[in-house]
Amino acid sequence: MLLPELTIPVSFEIFDTNFEYFFLDFVSKKDSPKFTFTKRNISYKGHRYSIYLQDEKPEITQQILLGEIDVIKVDLNRVYVRAAVYHIQDYSIGLRVFDIFYFMVFSKWEIPFSVESLNCKRGEGATMEWVNIGWDTGYFCLPEVFPEMFESENEYYDDFLKYAPSDVEIYSYLPEVVCEEIRQIYELQINQGLPNDLAIERIVENSEGDKGQISDIIEKIPDNNFDRIILKRWLEGAKATKIAREIDRADRTVYNTLTRLRGIYGRDIVPRDEDRIKK
Numbered sequence: 001m002l003l004p005e006l007t008i009p010v011s012f013e014i015f016d017t018n019f020e021y022f023f024l025d026f027v028s029k030k031d032s033p034k035f036t037f038t039k040r041n042i043s044y045k046g047h048r049y050s051i052y053l054q055d056e057k058p059e060i061t062q063q064i065l066l067g068e069i070d071v072i073k074v075d076l077n078r079v080y081v082r083a084a085v086y087h088i089q090d091y092s093i094g095l096r097v098f099d100i101f102y103f104m105v106f107s108k109w110e111i112p113f114s115v116e117s118l119n120c121k122r123g124e125g126a127t128m129e130w131v132n133i134g135w136d137t138g139y140f141c142l143p144e145v146f147p148e149m150f151e152s153e154n155e156y157y158d159d160f161l162k163y164a165p166s167d168v169e170i171y172s173y174l175p176e177v178v179c180e181e182i183r184q185i186y187e188l189q190i191n192q193g194l195p196n197d198l199a200i201e202r203i204v205e206n207s208e209g210d211k212g213q214i215s216d217i218i219e220k221i222p223d224n225n226f227d228r229i230i231l232k233r234w235l236e237g238a239k240a241t242k243i244a245r246e247i248d249r250a251d252r253t254v255y256n257t258l259t260r261l262r263g264i265y266g267r268d269i270v271p272r273d274e275d276r277i278k279k
Contacts, residue, residue, distance in 0.1 A: 001133065001190045003083040003098060004125045004242070008109050012046075012073040015081075019049065019071070022104045035097065036063070046072035046080075048194070051097055053087070066097060068194050081105070084194045085126060098126035130190075131160050139186035140164070141171040142179055217269055221261065230257045231270060240273075 008015060023037055034054035042048045048070050052063040067085035074080050083101070088094035102125035134140035146168070171179075214235045218228050226247050233243045240254045247254075262270035 001085050001088060001130060002192045002194070003085065003102075003129050004245075006081045006105060007074065008079050008081060008105065009077060010079060010109060011077055012071070012079050015071060015079045016047075018104070018108065019069075019101075022101065023051075035066075042070065043072075046070060053093060066094060069101070070194055082194060083126075084192065086191075086193070088130060088190065095126045095130060099124045102126060131163075133186065133189050135163065135165065137186040137189065138165075138171060138182045141168045142182060143172050146171075220265070220269070225257075226253075227257060227261060230254055231261060234258060234270070 010018075023035070035051060036054060037049050037051045039047050039049050048068055050068050051066045053066050054063060064087055066087050067083060069081065069083040072080040072082075083098060085094055085098050131140075139145060141164070174182075214232060217235060218232050221228050221231055226249065229247060230243055233246065234240075238246075240258070241251050244251045244254045258270055262272075
């Protein structure tokens with residue numbers, strides 16, 4: 001499951017040091033399972049952390065890959081971070097490390113990312129992304145899934161339920177072929193891994209080469225409401241749904257704003273989705 005991508009205003013070296021301190025502090029907690037991580041270079045611009053759970057059973061000891069985090073140098077004072085979690089069957093194991101990782105990031109640096117829409121603690125991006133996928137695909141609405149997911153002692157489940165679709169009951173009457181399609185779409189999104197290493201060079205080139213051009217375009221747009229921030233993030237490649245979460249507005253607000261700006265300034269200034277590089 002791909003997690004929210006972040007650009008953090010800190011040097012590559014400082015972020016790297018903070019991550020290692022964070023991880024060592026996390027694994028030192030008495031109530032934590034045995035976690036380990038490895039780090040390997042994925043280009044001269046960045047590296048990838050692979051985080052493992054040491055699963056110790058009486059007959060065998062094995063490592064379970066929980067997920068991975070890429071840290072990529074954009075410039076001297078910025079890094080780009082992307083993450084994917086692979087093991088989410090058990091919330092306490094699969095997402096907890098990544099929840100605390102996001103909390104560490106938001107606690108140390110001001111990142112424009114909103115989690116208020118789900119009434120979660122600030123920084124629990126991993127949990128929020130997982131819940132968004134569940135509702136967006138309709139998977140959490142399936143009759144066999146809904147009770148299992150939300151009849152729980154987890155303190156956030158009541159808040160998640162507030163954002164359930166109003167038409168949950170119709171899922172009880174869907175044909176099995178439709179339900180199976182929903183399951184497949186959910187699994188496809190949950191099991192997405194990080195992009196291959198070749199994508200890193202494009203991320204860095206786009207970040208460095210387009211920065212000045214985007215600033216020039218934004219200066220031409222009157223600073224009304226969220227017009228500038230929506231267009232800026234759109235030109236940077238962010239998805240409309242991601243922009244909506246960042247500014248705590250509905251997806252439709254972002255789409256309507258882009259359509260209005262495109263009508264005024266044209267497609268050269270406000271490109272359509274298929275004409276830009278998405279992140």
